[in-house]
Amino acid sequence: MPESPSLCLSCGLCCDGTLFRDVELQPGDDARMLSAHGLPVEHLRRKSRFPQPCAMLGEGCHCALYEHRPLRCRQFDCAQLMAVAEGTSTRAAALRRIQRARAAADEVRRLLTVLGEADTHRALLSRFQRLQRRFEAGGQSHPATALWAKAAAAMHRLNLILSRDFHPRHSTARRPPIQ
Ligand code: SF4
Numbered sequence: 219m220p221e222s223p224s225l226c227l228s229c230g231l232c233c234d235g236t237l238f239r240d241v242e243l244q245p246g247d248d249a250r251m252l253s254a255h256g257l258p259v260e261h262l263r264r265k266s267r268f269p270q271p272c273a274m275l276g277e278g279c280h281c282a283l284y285e286h287r288p289l290r291c292r293q294f295d296c297a298q299l300m301a302v303a304e305g306t307s308t309r310a311a312a313l314r315r316i317q318r319a320r321a322a323a324d325e326v327r328r329l330l331t332v333l334g335e336a337d338t339h340r341a342l343l344s345r346f347q348r349l350q351r352r353f354e355a356g357g358q359s360h361p362a363t364a365l366w367a368k369a370a371a372a373m374h375r376l377n378l379i380l381s382r383d384f385h386p387r388h389s390t391a392r393r394p395p396i397q
């Protein structure tokens with residue numbers, strides 16, 4: 219969680235499994251120290267990473283590991299933070315975009331849970347893809363298939379919002395604030 223606590227504490231999308239499935243540790247990160255602080259670091263093929271939703275994310279989007287958080291967490295600035303820092307968007311506009319993205323993610327989570335994919339310890343995309351495999355295998359009832367179509371549309375909408383408003387390669391510069 220970067221250096222804009224007021225926005226990040228209203229958001230948490232880069233820690234709660236909405237934007238990312240996992241976070242890779244970088245040279246300079248102390249995996250042993252992070253594990254000792256409770257971060258569930260996994261080692262696989264010479265890479266170390268920890269899954270999202272992050273176990274360190276607490277109430278009010280507080281990071282329980284804030285002082286010791288990994289490098290990627292320190293370095294990540296989403297497009298909203300960048301735009302506010304650059305002066306190309308306002309804090310109020312960023313908050314509106316955050317609220318819209320969180321609502322879209324909540325809707326996807328709600329639909330996935332209704333469809334039986336209720337594992338809140340998995341990242342949103344992983345949950346979605348598990349269901350996708352199940353429906354692609356066929357044999358689902360018409361009502362369930364109709365609900366799945368709704369979930370897929372909600373996921374598509376969320377991905378558009380995340381791609382446009384949060385992934386850092388897309389700055390909000392030169393776009394007017396949402397109404
Ligand atoms: S997505 Fe952006 S605003 Fe939200 S917590 Fe991450 S860095 Fe902060």
Ligand code: SF4
Pocket residue numbers: 219232233241272273274275276280281282283284287288291
């Ligand atoms: S360690 Fe903290 S900043 Fe990093 S993903 Fe977890 S909650 Fe977010």
